[in-house]
Amino acid sequence: MSSLIQKTVQEAIERRKVISVFFFGEGGPRLLEPFCLGMTDSGMPGLRAYQVGGFSNTFTSFGWKVFKLDLMVSAEVTDQGFSGVRDGGNTDDVVFDEIICEVECSSTKGVRS
Template identity: 40%
Template sequence: MIPSAIKNKQLLSFIYDGYSRTVEPHTYGVDTKGHPALRAYQVGGGSDSGEFTGWKIFHVTEMRNLASTPTHFSGPRQGYKRGDKAFAVIHAQL
C-alpha cells in the first residue's frame, strides 16, 4: 500500500503514538537501524512533539489503521531529498 501511495501521490492516514496522522509519503524502506520506515510530510493530525506539520520518519510496525485516502498531492515537498541517507534500503521514493 505505501509504495502505491508514493507512486500515485496519495495521502496516507494512520494512528501513530495515539494520534491520528495524515501524511504525504515520500520515501519507504528500511532505516539505518533496520526498521521498516516511512519518511513523510505530515499535513494533519496530532503529535507528541506538538509539531503537527513537517517532515517525520515513522516506523511502519507502529502504524495502526493505515489507509490510503482519495486525496492526492502535487509532488515532492520543499526540503525533500531523493536517496534519503536515513535509509539503508529504499523500496519506493518520489
C-alpha cells in the same frame, strides 16, 4: 509491521495520495504525504513523509518527519492527492540504507529521482 500496512504505504506513494495513519498509543490519526519507504541500517522499515495534519506528539502537525512502520496500527489511502514536490525533503541522507519505494517526479526539488 504488517505487510498490509507496507502495501498500503507503497500504493499511496505510487499514486501520490495522502494517507491517514494511526500509531500505537497515539490519540488520533496523522495525515501524511508519503515520499519514501525504506529500510534503516538496523533493518527496520521506515517512511519519510510530510505531515499535513492530524495528531502529533510534539505539537508540530506539519513538516518533514521519519516514521517507523512497525509502530503503525493502521494506514488508509485517502482520496486527497499531492504533487510529489516539497521543499526540504532529503532522501539522500543516511536514514535509509535501502529504498523500497519513493515518489517519482520530474523535479528533484525535495525528493530523489
